[in-house]
Amino acid sequence: MTVGTRPLIEISRAGHAALVRELGVADAVRFLNQYTTGRGDYTAERSEWLGDESLEELFAQVQEADRKLNEPGGSSPE
Numbered sequence: 001m002t003v004g005t006r007p008l009i010e011i012s013r014a015g016h017a018a019l020v021r022e023l024g025v026a027d028a029v030r031f032l033n034q035y036t037t038g039r040g041d042y043t044a045e046r047s048e049w050l051g052d053e054s055l056e057e058l059f060a061q062v063q064e065a066d067r068k069l070n071e072p073g074g075s076s077p078e
Helices: 008-023 025-032 044-051 053-068
Strands: none
Touching: 008 025
């Protein structure tokens, strides 16, 4: 049995129609917005907010925050 391939535009239209039919317009749009490409340079931005700290330094900070959270009278992080 041979199955023909449908044009991508036809598949896209059918997919959008199924989403709108099952989810409604608003939720279909919300669903599709999860898969946008986005913008910016994550790698450069990540370097800015992480700085030059090593993995060991970051791990020590997490351990310290966890220790403070779990000590008597500790509070949840802000």
